Amino acid sequence: MTHGVSVRSATISDLLALMHLESLFAPGDRISVRSWRRFLTRKGCVQVAESGDGILGAVVVLVRKGGQAARIYSLAVDERAQGRGVGRALVEASLAFAALEGCKRLNLEVRPDNDPARTLYRKCGFVERGIKPDHYAGGTSALVMDRAVPQRAAEIFEQ
Template sequence: MRARIRDGRPADAAAVLALEAVFATDRMSARSIRRFLARPGTVLVAEMEGEIVGALVFLLRRNSRWARIYSVVVHPARRGLGLGRRLVLAAEARARRAGCVGMSLEVRTDNLPAQRLYRALGYADHAQLARYYDDGAPGIRLRKPFGRIVEHNR
């Protein structure tokens, strides 16, 4: 079963909202999801056998050359398949094409699996965020500068 990464569409709102229910706190509202899905290129989804099993929301901001990952979620039954990694890499590729110099994101200090993923992809601590989340939990801002890609002739 190979997942396909594609742009999210307004029709995906219910599926993305159901994925967000995985989070005990800090869930996106239905209104936010619909707003993000209405902006082409802002939401990427992982689809397997016609079912949306992962989603990533990222933002390209007018006043910044840094893109920001806002949310990543993978269905619990589909974790461990590399879907989160593929979603992040797809977002990074889009951000590079848009001229961004890097990507940033925030992650809960108690979300160790997500931290391992991001660090394995080259993200490093940028700032500690006290009481950052709605429930008062602290977070960490991670950043990954893209740098230059150098192609070598063989």
């Protein structure tokens, strides 16, 4: 992918690295070990971006059985990898996974004060659709963003 970064499906052997990435989030926003274990049993649900430096980021994408929309549940990029295209590579992997699952839309929630993430999502074609009150721990609202899922793989990378 970008700057020597590749994306692959995560495995249970990635659990410690995923927990390290979770330490970037506020305690109330972190994914539990139990949830990570459950997510890792779903093929393709968790994707990791890595390079020679190890795992640099991860994304969790959830799809309800028979659903038309996928959701980026969590996306984290290690501080040492910011600005290297890791976030974009993970968003592209999310779109590809959603397309494989037959989804028409990909949505997410993001903190209103997370300007780097909001900028990334806008560059990847996401549009702000509304506000979800009291979404995060501590009562912080979330911005809801979404975009269409390209049905052809080539369209994912045209953004």
